[in-house]
């Protein structure tokens with residue numbers, strides 16, 4: 001008897017043949033990240049190509065991208081200007097070392113990034129991912145205090161339910177138990193603020209939740225517990241995405257800023273998801289009117305085309321590293337691929353695309369329409385316990401099935417894919433973040449498909 005899995009395997013073989021490749025007899029050599037690998041092999045979801053708002057899977061089915069890939073393809077897929085820039089750059093300068101050597105493009109990209117960043121975040125350190133950006137920012141924070149003669153400030157404060165990537169720094173300040181418990185004690189001297197998700201008081205809020213600003217006072221508690229003079233930095237996502245879309249109550253980020261200022265602590269915003277237009281401004285810092293001392297980014301920087309991340313650093317932090325002898329290396333940190341020519345070419349073409357098409361503020365125009373469609377899903381299933389939105393971000397939280405947390409979320413992911421919609425799930429939370437080129441008709445399609453899936457649960 002032929003099964004869906006047989007059909008998928010046949011389609012896969014056809015796809016490989018069309019690329020002049022032999023289909024692998026098994027799919028177990030590639031150990032997939034954050035994936036139930038054995039389950040996946042039984043029922044693979046394989047994307048083969050992409051253009052604009054759509055993917056196609058290996059069977060040629062069109063799949064509407066409800067998540068900008070993985071929160072990264074903000075300009076949509078296969079945009080000719082970006083594709084051509086990468087190809088041209090690969091043929092011109094494929095790689096250049098940037099340790100005591102240089103190439104032109106990273107300087108250009110850094111200047112362009114400075115133009116859209118909040119002042120005084122005027123300096124840019126390049127990395128290759130969000131995880132590297134986070135670890136870089138934490139290291140710069142500790143090194144900055146040392147450079148100013150406060151080497152005792154080594155402690156870091158993160159937040160529960162935060163996702164800051166998977167480096168040892170990132171999982172230590174992060175607050176997702178599964179990402180931490182397998183990997184030992186993590187960095188010493190780390191504490192965590194309470195998270196701001198409060199479904200009891202804020203369920204089905206449109207936009208920012210009304211309750212919870214007082215949670216910022218948790219920073220006072222932590223600061224007093226550890227002694228303010230030992231704390232280097234506080235890192236938070238202005239809106240946490242990967243943990244299931246957790247929004248800050250109005251005034252919360254402002255209060256964190258005030259407390260950091262009071263005690264000489266650096267404030268780092270992890271804008272890996274919120275950066276590059278996701279919330280209707282180039283960065284969430286601008287939309288929320290709170291300026292951090294450092295900002296970590298990745299994903300939308302190149303619209304996901306080539307891996308690249310960056311850390312924006314304020315003038316006063318940068319300046320402190322520029323005090324030693326001119327011939328001395330000012331920061332003993334960097335990656336072989338920091339400022340990689342292909343990534344820079346992709347970033348430049350992406351920034352041009354964003355500027356030309358007004359994509360960095362487009363989420364603001366669509367926010368109400370998006371929120372209307374999202375919140376209209378409320379009645380589609382009795383299992384929905386919360387809906388959250390901001391900018392072009394949405395989340396639907398489902399009650400967990402008895403004894404099987406995550407099962408409902410996975411059902412939505414799987415059914416959506418088979419129906420032609422890409423969503424992201426974290427446990428029983430379904431998250432949405434379409435490319436910023438999304439049109440109203442795509443928004444209608446996303447919510448119409450989701451409505452059918454949710455009512456079928």
Ligand SMILES: Cc1ncc(COP(=O)(O)O)c(C=O)c1O
Pocket residue numbers: 071128129130131132134163164165166237241242270271272273298299
């Ligand atoms: C806020 C935040 N920080 C860091 C990261 C890690 O980025 P990467 O997967 O590129 O290492 C992510 C990824 O989703 C993220 O959402």
